[in-house]
Amino acid sequence: MEREFTIQPRHVNLVFAPGRFYVKFSARLLRSVLVGAWAVGMAFQCAAEQAPSDVEALMSNNRWKEASRAIFLEAKSANKFEWSIPAGQANAGFLDDALDTIAGMHPNTQSSALLALVADVPSIPPKRSVELVQRALALARTMSGKSANYIKSGELAKVALFYSRQRAEPDAKTIFEEALKAAEKGADEDDSGGYRQISEALVRDPKGSRDWMVVLVAKHLQRQGKNANSAFAYRDLAEVAIRHTNRQMASELIESGISAAKNISRESMRKSALEGLANVAVEAGYTKGLPKTSPYTQAIQEARAGNPQRALAIASALSENLYVDHGQELHRRVFDDAVKREDLKTALYLGEHPIRPVSWIQANAWRQIAELQVKKGTKQDAAGSYLRASQTISGSPEAVRYLEEVETTLILGGSMRQNGFEAQGRKTTLGAIAMIDLIPGRRTDDRARAATLLAEALWRYGMYSEAKQQALRAYREASGYSDKNGMEKARLLSGLGQAASTFITKASDQRGERNNSKATK
Numbered sequence: 001m002e003r004e005f006t007i008q009p010r011h012v013n014l015v016f017a018p019g020r021f022y023v024k025f026s027a028r029l030l031r032s033v034l035v036g037a038w039a040v041g042m043a044f045q046c047a048a049e050q051a052p053s054d055v056e057a058l059m060s061n062n063r064w065k066e067a068s069r070a071i072f073l074e075a076k077s078a079n080k081f082e083w084s085i086p087a088g089q090a091n092a093g094f095l096d097d098a099l100d101t102i103a104g105m106h107p108n109t110q111s112s113a114l115l116a117l118v119a120d121v122p123s124i125p126p127k128r129s130v131e132l133v134q135r136a137l138a139l140a141r142t143m144s145g146k147s148a149n150y151i152k153s154g155e156l157a158k159v160a161l162f163y164s165r166q167r168a169e170p171d172a173k174t175i176f177e178e179a180l181k182a183a184e185k186g187a188d189e190d191d192s193g194g195y196r197q198i199s200e201a202l203v204r205d206p207k208g209s210r211d212w213m214v215v216l217v218a219k220h221l222q223r224q225g226k227n228a229n230s231a232f233a234y235r236d237l238a239e240v241a242i243r244h245t246n247r248q249m250a251s252e253l254i255e256s257g258i259s260a261a262k263n264i265s266r267e268s269m270r271k272s273a274l275e276g277l278a279n280v281a282v283e284a285g286y287t288k289g290l291p292k293t294s295p296y297t298q299a300i301q302e303a304r305a306g307n308p309q310r311a312l313a314i315a316s317a318l319s320e321n322l323y324v325d326h327g328q329e330l331h332r333r334v335f336d337d338a339v340k341r342e343d344l345k346t347a348l349y350l351g352e353h354p355i356r357p358v359s360w361i362q363a364n365a366w367r368q369i370a371e372l373q374v375k376k377g378t379k380q381d382a383a384g385s386y387l388r389a390s391q392t393i394s395g396s397p398e399a400v401r402y403l404e405e406v407e408t409t410l411i412l413g414g415s416m417r418q419n420g421f422e423a424q425g426r427k428t429t430l431g432a433i434a435m436i437d438l439i440p441g442r443r444t445d446d447r448a449r450a451a452t453l454l455a456e457a458l459w460r461y462g463m464y465s466e467a468k469q470q471a472l473r474a475y476r477e478a479s480g481y482s483d484k485n486g487m488e489k490a491r492l493l494s495g496l497g498q499a500a501s502t503f504i505t506k507a508s509d510q511r512g513e514r515n516n517s518k519a520t521k
Contacts, residue, residue, distance in 0.1 A: 053479070059472055059500070068092045068500040074479065075493035078486035080104050084494040086113055087120040092501030095124065108148065111139040111155045118162070133162050137175070149186030153179045154197030161201060161208030176213060180220050187224055195221055196229045199236035209240050211249070218253060231260035231273040238280045250284040258290070299334050304341070308334075308349040315355055327355045339368050347372060359396040360408040363389045367412050374419045386416055390428050401438040403446040409435065410457045417461070429457055433466070436473075448477035448492045456499045471500060 055074070058067035072089045075082060080101065089098040098121075102113045114136040118129045140155040156179035163172040183194030198217055202209040214237050221230045234257030241250035257277045264270035278294040281287065282301070290297060295314050302310040311334050318326035331350065338346035351365045370385035389412055393405055409432045416425030436450045451474035458467035478492035 053475075055475055055479070056472060059468060059475065062468075064500050064503040065093070068497050068504065069094055069097065071475065071493050071497035071500060072097065075490040075497060076101055076104075078493065079490035081106070081109075082487065082490035082494055083113070083116070084491065084498070086117050088494050088498040088501065090117055090121040090124065091498065092504065093123075095121075095128075107139065108143050108145065108151055111136040111143070112151075112158075114139070115155065115158045115162070130166075133159060147186070149182045150194045150197065153183035153186065153194035154201055155179075156182060157198040157201040158205070160213075161205045164208040164210055164213075165205075172208075172210075173212075176216065180216060184220065193229050195224065196233045196236070199233040199240075202240045203236045206243055209244075211241075211244055211246060214240055214244075214249065214253075218256070221256070226260035226263040228261075228264045228266075228269050228273060231257050231264060232276065234260060235273070235276045235280055238277070238284065242280065242283050247284050247286075250280070251286045251288075254281050254284060254286050255288070295330060296333060299330055300337055303334050303338060303343075303346050306346075308338075308346045311346075312350065312353055325356070328358070328361070331355045332361070335365060335368075339372060342372060342375070344369070344372055344376065359393050359398070360402075360404040363392040363405075363408050363412060365389075366392065367408075367415050371415060371419065379420070382419065383421065386412070386421060386424060390424070390431075394431065399438070400440055401435040403439065403443075403450050406432050406435050406439070406450040407453055410453055414457065414460075426461065429454075429461065430466075432457075433470075436470075444477050444481050445488055445492060448474050448481065449495065451477060452492075452496050452499050456502065459503055467503070471496065471503075474499075 055067055055070045058064075058070060069089075069092065072085055072092070072094065075085055086098040086101045089095070089101060098117060102110055102117070105113055114132050118124060118132050118136075124132070136155065137159045140152050140159065143152045143155075156175055160172045160176035160179060163169075163175065179198055180195075183198060186194045195217060202213060202217070217233065218237055221233055224230055234253050238250045238253040238257065241247070241253060254277055258274065261270055261273035261277060264273060274290075275294060275296060278290050278297045281290055282297060295318060299311040299314040302308070302314065312331070315327045315330040315334065318330055320326060320328070331354070335347060335350045338350065347365075347369050351362075351369050354362055354365070366385050366389035370382040370389065373379070373382035373385060390409075393409055393412075396405075409428060413425045413427075413429035413432070416422075416428060418425075432450075432454050436447060436454065439447050439450060441447075451470045455467045455470035455474060458464075458470060474492075474496050478489065478496055481489045481492055483489055
């Protein structure tokens with residue numbers, strides 16, 4: 001039989017029963033306990049929210065190496081498949097972390113990730129690079145599933161290009177032929193897309209590509225028939241041939257590409273293929289069989305013939321839509337071609353006559369004109385062009401700013417300083433700080449990227465305190481970013497991690513200098 005005794009406080013009872021003893025709490029006390037626990041929990045949560053994160057503390061204390069590693073790990077936790085993370089980790093000195101990140105990716109993507117790591121991280125010792133490439137080769141050979149041959153062909157081609165750069169021609173040829181066989185096997189399932197994977201790999205690797213590779217791919221394409229992928233692949237091969245100064249081969253490839261492109265049923269794709277071939281043909285000096293209505297070809301030819309007014313008229317006549325401003329794009333291409341040819345007269349004319357007044361596009365144009373004038377020895381003219389570039393952005397009536405304007409301003413400031421306009425370059429760079437505040441709050445990703453770019457620029461110029469503040473700002477924006485699968489957040493954090501990794505050596509040098517200073521005292 002149970003006996004119950006009431007003790008102080010009155011809402012606590014002691015209960016005695018045979019073989020049992022327990023405490024009964026009244027509803028009032030239980031409610032009080034729960035409320036108290038909730039209050040304590042909220043207090044801890046608020047404290048955690050208000051307290052700076054570990055990463056912020058590391059940044060504030062100039063512990064950039066640790067901060068960089070922590071940022072990359074946070075990026076990985078947001079989305080472990082973000083491609084920029086492994087190379088960033090390795091460049092920061094965390095090769096083992098990079099390999100762990102790659103090991104967590106899908107098996108069919110690990111080969112490409114390892115090859116990108118070797119290509120993007122020059123600090124990896126040569127012997128280790130070979131080991132990683134051999135691992136990538138083994139992974140590529142064991143790919144399985146849908147479109148495996150399509151993917152495999154590109155990865156095997158990249159491995160062959162690596163061995164070609166190492167002057168190991170026999171290995172390069174064996175693996176390259178293996179890549180072509182994979183493309184041939186995948187032709188039925190992917191409409192010869194594997195060959196395009198190979199041709200694109202050749203375009204991206206100017207040091208590893210060889211004429212014999214171009215010839216082999218072209219022979220295989222001839223057996224595959226005429227379709228969209230073969231047309232684009234011929235364009236790529238022609239670009240490689242031009243780079244190898246083999247214009248005869250380039251012309252033959254362009255001719256084959258045009259023939260393939262004409263068989264494309266979809267008009268938009270056919271037009272894109274012919275336009276791409278026309279672009280390459282201009283460089284090769286090939287004109288036979290090109291579509292006469294190609295505005296790009298016409299505009300470039302007019303500009304090169306000394307008629308920039310006609311080139312501008314062609315660009316001005318093109319339309320724009322929600323996604324593409326064709327006139328603006330053609331104007332940019334003609335301008336870039338003039339700069340590449342060091343045709344200052346044409347560049348100046350196009351700079352004076354934009355298609356539409358977009359501040360950052362105009363500023364970029366005047367910066368390039370200034371750089372060309374410096375190269376030609378007319379520094380006083382360059383000063384005027386630099387001034388026009390900076391005024392184009394600073395004088396813009398827009399109430400808001402965008403990432404492109406911040407990026408353009410930082411590039412402009414760097415160009416000024418590099419070409420001897422130190423004071424103007426510093427002033428221009430510092431002017432980007434206020435711009436970030438004018439980027440709309442809803443564009444968190446742009447604010448994070450802008451702050452990251454600015455932090456890098458300020459650090460390069462020795463403005464360490466200002467750089468740190470921008471890095472902290474970038475971290476807060478990126479870390480607080482929310483998207484469905486974490487992909488954009490991972491990308492933002494990875495970009496900041498790479499920026500922070502560039503601060504490591506400088507921060508170490510600063511600490512070393514301070515220690516040496518103390519020792520000498």
